[in-house]
Amino acid sequence: MTPNWKTLLLTGCLVASAGLFGMGAASAQTNFKIGLAEDPDVLDPSLARSYVGRIVFASLCDKLFDIDDKLNIVPQLALSSTVSADGKEMVIKLRPDVKFHDGEPMDAEAVRFSLDRHLNMPGSFRKPELGAVSEIVVVDPLTVKLVLKSPFSPLLAQLTDRAGMIVSPKAAKEAGDKFGQKPVCAGPFKFVERIQQDRIVLEKFADYWNKANIHFDKVTFTPIADSTVRLANLRSGQLDLIERTPATDIKEIKANPKLRLSSVVSLAYTGITMNIANKEAGKTGLGLDPRVRQALNFAIDRSAINEVVFNGEFMPGNQWINPENPYYQKSFPVTGRDVNKAKELLKAAGVKTPLAIDFMVPNNPEARSVAEVIQSMAAEAGFDFKIRVTEFATSLTQAEQGNYQAYLLNWSGRTDPDGNSYSFHACGQPLNYTGYCNKDVDALLAEARSKNGVAERKPVYEKITKIMQEEGGVLYLYHSKVLVAHSDKLDGYKQLADGLIRLTGAKLK
Amino acid sequence: MFTLISKRLIQLLPTVFFVSVIIFSLQHLLPGDPAMIMAGEDNDPAVIAQIRAQYHLDQPIPVQYLFWIKGVLSGNLGESMRLKVAVSELVTTKLPVTLQLAVMAMIIALVIGVGLGILSAVYKGRALDSLVNVLGLIGISTPNFWLGIMLIFLFSVELGWLPASGYVSPFEDFWQSMRTTIMPAFVLGNAIAGVLMRHTRGAMLQALSSDYVRTARAKGLLERVVVIKHAMRNALTPVITLGALEFGTLLSGAVLTEQIFTIPGFGKLIVDAVFNRDYAVVQGVVLVTASTYILLNLLADIGYILVNPRLRD
Numbered sequence: 072m073t074p075n076w077k078t079l080l081l082t083g084c085l086v087a088s089a090g091l092f093g094m095g096a097a098s099a100q101t102n103f104k105i106g107l108a109e110d111p112d113v114l115d116p117s118l119a120r121s122y123v124g125r126i127v128f129a130s131l132c133d134k135l136f137d138i139d140d141k142l143n144i145v146p147q148l149a150l151s152s153t154v155s156a157d158g159k160e161m162v163i164k165l166r167p168d169v170k171f172h173d174g175e176p177m178d179a180e181a182v183r184f185s186l187d188r189h190l191n192m193p194g195s196f197r198k199p200e201l202g203a204v205s206e207i208v209v210v211d212p213l214t215v216k217l218v219l220k221s222p223f224s225p226l227l228a229q230l231t232d233r234a235g236m237i238v239s240p241k242a243a244k245e246a247g248d249k250f251g252q253k254p255v256c257a258g259p260f261k262f263v264e265r266i267q268q269d270r271i272v273l274e275k276f277a278d279y280w281n282k283a284n285i286h287f288d289k290v291t292f293t294p295i296a297d298s299t300v301r302l303a304n305l306r307s308g309q310l311d312l313i314e315r316t317p318a319t320d321i322k323e324i325k326a327n328p329k330l331r332l333s334s335v336v337s338l339a340y341t342g343i344t345m346n347i348a349n350k351e352a353g354k355t356g357l358g359l360d361p362r363v364r365q366a367l368n369f370a371i372d373r374s375a376i377n378e379v380v381f382n383g384e385f386m387p388g389n390q391w392i393n394p395e396n397p398y399y400q401k402s403f404p405v406t407g408r409d410v411n412k413a414k415e416l417l418k419a420a421g422v423k424t425p426l427a428i429d430f431m432v433p434n435n436p437e438a439r440s441v442a443e444v445i446q447s448m449a450a451e452a453g454f455d456f457k458i459r460v461t462e463f464a465t466s467l468t469q470a471e472q473g474n475y476q477a478y479l480l481n482w483s484g485r486t487d488p489d490g491n492s493y494s495f496h497a498c499g500q501p502l503n504y505t506g507y508c509n510k511d512v513d514a515l516l517a518e519a520r521s522k523n524g525v526a527e528r529k530p531v532y533e534k535i536t537k538i539m540q541e542e543g544g545v546l547y548l549y550h551s552k553v554l555v556a557h558s559d560k561l562d563g564y565k566q567l568a569d570g571l572i573r574l575t576g577a578k579l580k
Numbered sequence: 581m582f583t584l585i586s587k588r589l590i591q592l593l594p595t596v597f598f599v600s601v602i603i604f605s606l607q608h609l610l611p612g613d614p615a616m617i618m619a620g621e622d623n624d625p626a627v628i629a630q631i632r633a634q635y636h637l638d639q640p641i642p643v644q645y646l647f648w649i650k651g652v653l654s655g656n657l658g659e660s661m662r663l664k665v666a667v668s669e670l671v672t673t674k675l676p677v678t679l680q681l682a683v684m685a686m687i688i689a690l691v692i693g694v695g696l697g698i699l700s701a702v703y704k705g706r707a708l709d710s711l712v713n714v715l716g717l718i719g720i721s722t723p724n725f726w727l728g729i730m731l732i733f734l735f736s737v738e739l740g741w742l743p744a745s746g747y748v749s750p751f752e753d754f755w756q757s758m759r760t761t762i763m764p765a766f767v768l769g770n771a772i773a774g775v776l777m778r779h780t781r782g783a784m785l786q787a788l789s790s791d792y793v794r795t796a797r798a799k800g801l802l803e804r805v806v807v808i809k810h811a812m813r814n815a816l817t818p819v820i821t822l823g824a825l826e827f828g829t830l831l832s833g834a835v836l837t838e839q840i841f842t843i844p845g846f847g848k849l850i851v852d853a854v855f856n857r858d859y860a861v862v863q864g865v866v867l868v869t870a871s872t873y874i875l876l877n878l879l880a881d882i883g884y885i886l887v888n889p890r891l892r893d
Contacts, residue, residue: 109852110852112662112663113662113663113664113665115664118664120618120619120620121620122621193630193634194630194631194634196619196620196622196624196627198624198626198627199622199624199626199627200622248664249664251664252664252665266673266844267663267665267670267673267674267844267849268842268844268848268849268852269746269747269842269844270746293745293746293842294842295745295842296839296842297839297840299729300729300732300744300745300840300841300842303729303732303733303736303737303744303745304736304744304745306737307736307737307740307743307744308740309736309743309744309745309746462611462612463855464611464612464613464616464617464855464856464857465611465612467612467613467616467617467623468611468612468613468616469611471616471623482621483621494622494623501622501623501624501625502621502622502623
């Protein structure tokens, strides 16, 4: 090799490294970059089913109603709603002068079209959510009337999510079932492009009804499954915000002066679903006697789980809503650990100890740690929890088939308490993996659906809570926190309990 | 020659058929109901029934296979249940990404692996040989996910030189594309380099001790010429075969590396599809990968025939 070659090679390397390392990806500050924990599914409000998809929709598709930080339902595309005295009609007044991203007007006809599409489109996941609606009537260009089959107070809460998203009828008719590839809604940002598993890009919608409060020109969503890599991207400035930060990263984020953490107790709960009447396994173990389930309750120290696994960041709980929720029944507080009482209850139930329990646990690090803590605490009281780590999709099938005795399950939670209770405790409902069936509970759950407002419904839920605490099939453990980490430059961002990322009012300093 | 190639092509048909049957059957052995996964948290029975009907999941498995293979034969690999996008579209968008990563990883592996392998053989028994051997061992034994995360922390978080993850097409922005793919390509290439280095070293040692090399040295040729022109050419044949095999593996997607660096290639596509029981995507991607393997094999066979006339009989 001659010196000339060496010089050439060296020059080449320098040029290459200048290109590789020097040309920083300096992007405009108004491109807000969000790191998602997964790649969303189809972006069609009728066909979408994933939680992560809802995060994208929060910037893309406005809904008739939304929630505020106190979980109150507030108008978004609607201005108001009134329910008739018999509870069978809901009249919704719409916000005037609202446009879709394609310039079409968002009016009563568009609302009728969208709700009808949610109800009748093949493959729509919104059909069960709007199942109570029998007819949608356009009263005038800015008024819609929903006629219900029977009074159903959780309907308003359904309209704060995808069932309340209104799409452009023109675009939806043209695109058919391909609408999700280029959705056209009435949200603050409009769709630009999506590269599967890589990025979703949205840009500010110039005619948005609340445009004065939107301060980003572009929003880019990047799915990054690995939480360590997601955080590394935030630290390196490649992302401005990341969702679903693990509790174990809180310390590191708080120690970094360039990062901030927005957190709030979520709508979710984690509990032990106990098989009490789902096929043969329900006749054994925790299904033997309600006192066995009560014994397990006294064997577990919820605060210890929170301290050991989640650095004390989550909230221990014993109901399907968290202790800060207006529907929380304070007359049934979280009980402390009492091993002696647990042993007495097991003895009274005539159970021979140690009582072996097949404990199905989804395969993720946090669930495994929680299961191990439960296993060791329950052992002292006379339980022998045998942990069976199972891939999540498989665990759902096994739970439905009754192939378990205890199942550590997380529920993402709903704004309305009905969404956290009805399907889990009413006889034969799809999420009732426990097999529990009590006609009195069914009647009370139905009564709660027919009443309006916290004052009217809370006493009904109190009765249900009492029965479920005594004999129910779910032992509630804790409520996770929504943990969103972001750059210290982000100003005006407010995190709500549903975990969605709402950019209205937020800006980069 | 034409007859021979035609014969080989005809022989491929039953292979592809069996591959398709195996792909389909193995996937249905996976526990977990795809309709339940698709229906989401609410687990509504009406929605589940609708999904089963829409994707023929309520039919017996042989009937489902017939629906699928009928589509495949007419060029339709089906539609992703989760993304509502044609599988062929997903394959055509992910293949170039995986291909780019595979080519870059192979270049890195060849430069490091072959280079160090030759050096190690030439300086056999000396300190450099030991050093290279240790480096090779480290390359082989370093887990991809660990190396990936370490590189991200060093070059992205601490030094801020390279993007931590993501992908940009070279047709969109060449330099940005290089910046996003250099770390994952290095991680992938590093492991292969270790293997290549050890094979190159072995083959070179054998070549360097052979008679023709001794003759070349006796002729008074420069050592550099002996090593590069005489020994290396012969030593590289098994290395090229090994490299080709490794390249084939890279083409099927590097699951962990793509996951860490968020590279939207085959590996990430198939992992997401398996976890979501998105049958059509898994089947489509595996069928394309398997067919590519079979075709590469055929091309290699044809190549041998072209190079070695004795094989034509």
